[in-house]
Amino acid sequence: DTGVSQDPRHKITKRGQNVTFRCDPISEHNRLYWYRQTLGQGPEFLTYFQNEAQLEKSRLLSDRFSAERPKGSFSTLEIQRTEQGDSAMYLCASSSSGGAYEKLFFGSGTQLSVL
């Protein structure tokens, strides 16, 4: 179990630029989640994949955000035309699908700063 990996750890960008983050889940996990966490707040759900299918998206996920999980392995989260309000920690988590609840394993996150 190598854990959930996220890349990069930090990203600084200028307003209006596009950014892409990557998440590598635990290899046998078929569920993958993206969360966003701003300073002083708990993580907020953005979207969820089961294998390659994106099954749920939060209203927080505007049209500028897109997430993919090709082949049901790693996932990418892209933000187009970044705004200062997008500055946050973006967290990825994975789990296996089994009973009513499966433990989520979180990565260390990608800290995005939009200047």
Next chain:
Amino acid sequence: GNSVTQMEGPVTLSEEAFLTINCTYTATGYPSLFWYVQYPGEGLQLLLKATKADDKGSNKGFEATYRKETTSFHLEKGSVQVSDSAVYFCALSEAGANSKLTFGKGITLSVRP
């Protein structure tokens, strides 16, 4: 919708002090309840959970009891250590929600030697 409310922080305690961190929730169904912990420089990790009313979750000396009548899941530890210094998040997952979590704001605990 679902929500989780945690007591305001930060909290600073001396080693071996008793800890209580309050958490209350609002949910439409019968959620599962969790405490997650984030140690400095690390990712969130599950500390304990309870899946039905009156269940007690426990781990590493921490305990929390699922109280449906008061919609609460307060975290307690009898004697904290410096190594317990971290950010603690209360969270819920609604039944059938594919493990999606709703988190509270979190509270920072600092334990002095």
